[in-house]
Amino acid sequence: MKYLKIISAYVLWMTLALSCSSSKFKPSWTKTQAPDTFTAKFQTSKGDFNVVAQRQLSPKAVDRFYQLVKTRYFDNILFYRVNPGFVAQFGAHDSTIYQAWNQYKIPDEPVLQGNEKGTLSFARGGKESRGTDLFINLRDNHRLDTLDYNGVKGFPTFGRVTEGMDVLESLYDGYADTTMNNLDVMYTHLDAFIKKYPKLDTIYGVALVK
Numbered sequence: 001m002k003y004l005k006i007i008s009a010y011v012l013w014m015t016l017a018l019s020c021s022s023s024k025f026k027p028s029w030t031k032t033q034a035p036d037t038f039t040a041k042f043q044t045s046k047g048d049f050n051v052v053a054q055r056q057l058s059p060k061a062v063d064r065f066y067q068l069v070k071t072r073y074f075d076n077i078l079f080y081r082v083n084p085g086f087v088a089q090f091g092a093h094d095s096t097i098y099q100a101w102n103q104y105k106i107p108d109e110p111v112l113q114g115n116e117k118g119t120l121s122f123a124r125g126g127k128e129s130r131g132t133d134l135f136i137n138l139r140d141n142h143r144l145d146t147l148d149y150n151g152v153k154g155f156p157t158f159g160r161v162t163e164g165m166d167v168l169e170s171l172y173d174g175y176a177d178t179t180m181n182n183l184d185v186m187y188t189h190l191d192a193f194i195k196k197y198p199k200l201d202t203i204y205g206v207a208l209v210k
Contacts, residue, residue, distance in 0.1 A: 025100035034066030039209040042071035043198045049164025058158035074206040084173040091133040094190040106130035115144040120159035126150035
């Protein structure tokens with residue numbers, strides 16, 4: 001019975017993911033400016049949590065996060081990397097909408113708020129490389145404030161978990177960073193990635209709190 005429930009949940013997840021990825025991307029979405037502050041509610045397989053974003057901390061990053069939330073980009077995606085006591089990362093999958101968004105990179109910005117436990121930042125691999133992948137700090141990671149990575153200094157945080165930090169701390173972290181060795185599979189064959197890492201938790205949806 002437990003096995004059948006897992007299979008049923010997987011089929012439902014894939015159906016929702018495919019319907020989400022079929023949405024038509026509009027370049028005009030990348031022009032939307034976020035309000036000065038807003039709250040986003042995450043619904044996940046482990047429960048709900050809220051993030052408050054502040055535009056003054058990293059304006060371009062907050063604009064992108066707002067754009068992604070408004071267009072339901074985060075619906076039915078994985079926490080594909082959960083390194084215990086470090087970060088929980090999300091924002092990538094295998095759809096054409098992912099590729100479309102990542103054509104529009106976010107300009108680099110300085111670190112104004114440190115990488116404290118519960119803060120939110122975009123991941124990046126070098127200059128002008130922020131796109132859709134984000135991480136939430138699971139502890140104070142202040143070395144990320146000044147880390148020089150491929151010519152860019154630090155990871156600017158722009159939001160903070162205000163409710164439900166215990167949900168993030170309960171995410172399955174048994175795979176740690178091993179999932180990062182198979183990102184090419186996630187980008188091209190998401191179903192195979194899920195089968196390889198079936199215990200990863202899911203973000204069912206992210207919406208603005210009115």
